[in-house]
Amino acid sequence: MNRAxxxxxxxxxxxxxxxxxxxxxxxxxxxxxxxxxxxxxxVLPPLGLLFFLCWQLLRTEMWPVWIGLPLGLVDDLFSGAPIGTAVCLWTLASIAIHYFAQRIYWRGFFHDWGIAALLLAAVQAAAALIAHPDAPTGRVLGLVAPQVVISALLVPFFLRLTGRFDNFRLKRR
Incomplete structure (x- = not known):
């Protein structure tokens, strides 16, 4: 059978x-x-975390809450961070997004941007403090601040890119 x-x-x-x-x-x-x-x-923003948060914000119901465990482990292996850092932080971010999804029914673009920026800042700051436990807190957070700002500014681009991937994902054969 030949279908067009x-x-x-x-x-x-x-x-x-x-x-x-x-x-x-x-x-x-x-x-x-x-x-x-x-x-x-x-300097480079955590691209895996950006996509993870954008997928969670775009399609909250797509993944279970525990999806941060395996994806965080993969990110830990690639980034060189202490094993368990992204596992824990990504899972907490996933729980936070599911919590926000239940509390804010009509989320708009700026809500998603704010949620993603807040979670990016919290996850990156916590990961830096976990990776450098002996360093002064102010110095570590000062080093991470430019990366947090760049990541927060890239959220709209990654939301759009995730939307494109979602359209490809849902396209019929």
């Missing part, structure tokens, strides 16, 4: 619906390893 296109009512590919979100987060976590960037302080 998808049939009416045909569902999207189940494989693509499950693999695209996870693959984007894992690829974004691995991307900084492939970039030839040398810096004294953290």
């Amino acid at each position: 296109g998808p049939r009416l009512g045909e569902p999207a590919s189940l494989w693509r619906m499950r693999a695209v979100p996870v693959a984007t987060v894992i690829a974004a976590s691995a991307l900084p390893l492939m970039l030839p960037l040398i810096a004294n302080s953290p």
